[in-house]
Amino acid sequence: MTDSKSKLLIIGVTGNLGFELANASLNASHPTLGLVRDSAFSDPNKLHKIQLLSDSGLKIVKGSLHDEESLIEALKQADVVICAVASKQVHDQKALISAMKRAGCIKRFIPSEFGSDPDRTRVSHLDHNFYSRKSEIRRLVESQGIPYTYVCCNFYTSYLLPSLVQPGLQAPPRDNVTIFGDGNVRGVFMKESDVAAFTISTVDDPRTLNKTMSLRPPGNTLSMNELVTVWESKIGKKLERNYISEEELLKRIQETPYPDNMQLVFIYSAFVKGDQTYYDIDSSNGVEGTQLYPHIKYKTDVFLPLIHTCAMSLL
Numbered sequence: 196m197t198d199s200k201s202k203l204l205i206i207g208v209t210g211n212l213g214f215e216l217a218n219a220s221l222n223a224s225h226p227t228l229g230l231v232r233d234s235a236f237s238d239p240n241k242l243h244k245i246q247l248l249s250d251s252g253l254k255i256v257k258g259s260l261h262d263e264e265s266l267i268e269a270l271k272q273a274d275v276v277i278c279a280v281a282s283k284q285v286h287d288q289k290a291l292i293s294a295m296k297r298a299g300c301i302k303r304f305i306p307s308e309f310g311s312d313p314d315r316t317r318v319s320h321l322d323h324n325f326y327s328r329k330s331e332i333r334r335l336v337e338s339q340g341i342p343y344t345y346v347c348c349n350f351y352t353s354y355l356l357p358s359l360v361q362p363g364l365q366a367p368p369r370d371n372v373t374i375f376g377d378g379n380v381r382g383v384f385m386k387e388s389d390v391a392a393f394t395i396s397t398v399d400d401p402r403t404l405n406k407t408m409s410l411r412p413p414g415n416t417l418s419m420n421e422l423v424t425v426w427e428s429k430i431g432k433k434l435e436r437n438y439i440s441e442e443e444l445l446k447r448i449q450e451t452p453y454p455d456n457m458q459l460v461f462i463y464s465a466f467v468k469g470d471q472t473y474y475d476i477d478s479s480n481g482v483e484g485t486q487l488y489p490h491i492k493y494k495t496d497v498f499l500p501l502i503h504t505c506a507m508s509l510l
């Protein structure tokens with residue numbers, strides 16, 4: 196059964212998304228390898244993740260993106276590579292791309308993106324090259340002729356949503372809420388384990404080869420006004436809505452030092468510019484994952500993390 200399934204090498208299994216990807220890969224019965232740095236074994240949280248994944252069948256390969264020989268050794272055992280390093284390490288994937296070229300056996304690469312589509316965002320004057328770095332990796336993959344799938348999942352439900360998109364808060368507000376822009380522009384929230392399940396579904400699917408898979412189901416696509424209205428109905432109380440204009444938000448972004456201002460940049464991009472929803476998915480180079488894989492049951496109640504946060508704050 197597993198013979199027909201690609202062998203997956205996942206880089207970053209001790210991280211947030213990488214751990215979910217490894218679990219999803221093992222659940223889908225892919226032979227799965229995880230590239231793990233030596234330093235991870237001395238961190239109790241990372242060691243715990245490594246042990247959980249090993250018990251579920253993950254094969255650990257010691258190595259690093261900065262050690263080409265270890266990379267080649269790992270790549271030779273795989274068909275597909277999924278990278279889930281953090282955004283600040285996106286450029287480290289250049290070494291991975293050159294190692295994939297050398298290994299010559301990789302049938303598909305999914306680079307570390309997992310957010311808004313870097314080729315579609317319109318905040319390059321504000322984002323300190325956050326998205327252009329990811330686009331640069333895309334162009335390198337394409338110029339090297341490495342088969343790929345790009346995954347654009349938009350926001351994780353664990354990001355921004357637990358505070359109802361209120362920078363500085365740990366839990367959703369119960370009296371006043373700040374709304375950025377007119378509050379009618381929609382963003383998208385997807386649970387990380389669902390992002391992982393959809394990502395793993397693409398790896399052997401010819402319909403996603405050399406394409407971008409976006410995740411944008413209508414039930415998970417909400418404006419700030421809609422988020423607040425749903426929250427009000429959950430807690431049975433109206434909040435006072437304070438609107439921050441685009442100009443005021445831009446001023447706050449300029450006045451807040453980098454990288455602390457990046458949360459405001461992401462809010463501006465999604466909820467003022469509409470970067471996650473303004474374009475149609477073009478079938479010549481893109482697919483929408485929830486339409487392509489209707490059997491995957493993903494979380495549509497994006498308020499679950501909010502309710503959890505609230506319950507914790509009442510304890």
Ligand SMILES: NC(=O)c1ccc[n+]([C@@H]2O[C@H](COP(=O)([O-])OP(=O)(O)OC[C@H]3O[C@@H](n4cnc5c(N)ncnc54)[C@H](OP(=O)(O)O)[C@@H]3O)[C@@H](O)[C@H]2O)c1
Binds near residue numbers: 207259279348
């Ligand atoms: N859409 C959203 O809302 C959202 C939110 C956050 C992140 N993201 C995206 O999700 C992706 C993954 O981010 P994350 O937050 O899950 O990352 P993370 O938790 O910081 O994990 C990064 C992983 O990369 C590994 N790593 C780092 N340097 C490495 C190297 N030189 N060689 C091998 N492995 C290395 C780390 O290993 P060690 O354990 O050894 O350090 C760790 O396992 C990124 O593309 C990020 O932009 C999206």
